[in-house]
Amino acid sequence: MDIFLISLLNGLSYGLLLFMLSSGLTLIFSMMGVLNFAHASFYMIGAYFAYQIGVWATHLVGPNTGFWIALIIAPLAVGLIGAMVEKYGLRKVHKFGHVPELLFTFGLSFIIVELVQVIWGRAAVSYRVPPILDGPIEFLKDFGLTFSLYRGFMMIVALVMLALIWLMLTRTRIGLVIQAALTHPDAVESLGHNVPRVFMLVFGGGCALAGLAGVIGGPAFVTEPAMAATLGSIIFVVTVVGGMGSLAGAFIASVLIGLIQTFAVKIDFSLVDLFKTLGIVLTEKTPFFDVWKLTVSQIAPVLPYLLLVLILIFRPRGLMGTREG
Secondary structure, X not given: OHHHHHHHHHHHHHHHHHHHHHHHHHHHHHHHOOOOOOHHHHHHXXXXXXXXXXXXXXXXXXXXXXXXXXXXXXXXHHHHHHHHHHHHHHHHHHOOOHHHHHHHHHHHHHHHHHHHHHHHOXXXXXXXXXXXXXXXXXXXXXXXXXOEHHHHHHHHHXXXXXXXXXXXXXXXXXXXXXXXXXXXXXXXXXXXXXXXXXXXXXXXXXXXXXXXXXXXXXXXXXXXXXXXXXXXXXXHHXXXXXXOOOHHHHHHXXXXXXXXXHHHOOOOOEXXXXXXXXXXXXXXXXXXXXXXXXXXXXXXXXXXXXXXXXXXXXXXXXXXXXXXX
8 A cells, every 4th residue: 555655656656747747738738720740848937947046146146045046037947948949949949830840849859958958968957856855754654654855845836836727817907818819810910919929928838837837846856968868759749649639638648658568667566477367388489488477567668659649549639638640
């Protein structure tokens, strides 16, 4: 039971990190119809900005302050970069259709990786968990559970972010303008609103959410140039499985994939073992024996993509999607 509960908490924390990352991509697609291939690169920029801000803050302000300063400044900086990318780059190719947009963001992802390697090098940087969050959650120790305080902090930030996004889109004037600009841009523009500026803010806001995920996820995982590629493909799986443009779907898919991957790595069970319980013995002479003997933990990295294939076959719109593709 202890192993199950810890795996459950780890799966939820990982899933909520995926949601922090995929929520920005989902917002950009739902509002603008742009599938941003460079989204994970903004996640990486957020982690590196937070690391650099932490280094500067240590020298200028003092130790143990850098993370908290970076938690505010880094997402804003990434959001500003994203807004500039939309205004001076993406907006220029938007009139040519979706394929040029995809090619633009795809090429941008490579440029960002190269710039990161030029500035910070190819090796991982020492971006660590802040001392105040380094350790287990004390009250869980009374129940015999050891769970990282920092992962608990990650979960709280993700849930607060979800609540704020929902409130902004449904309870504020800017949120209503953003949603109206998606379906009726001409009407919104005739009311005096600057639709291109709205789209710039949406793209910048989505990138800022990716930057926030980088600030939070950088210390929990490794901050290195390959971190964008590591999570980049997973967030597209989350977006498609949840439903293109559905924030609720992204949340459900993120948690689902986080739990699947976390629990899968704990299961040392193969089809050979399953057949053995049924009284069927498979040997090395059995055709495709190397496939039958693969354990669930060995194929854990493939499971999200298998889920993606099943969703595309049986429910192409995704779990909560309302639009195809």
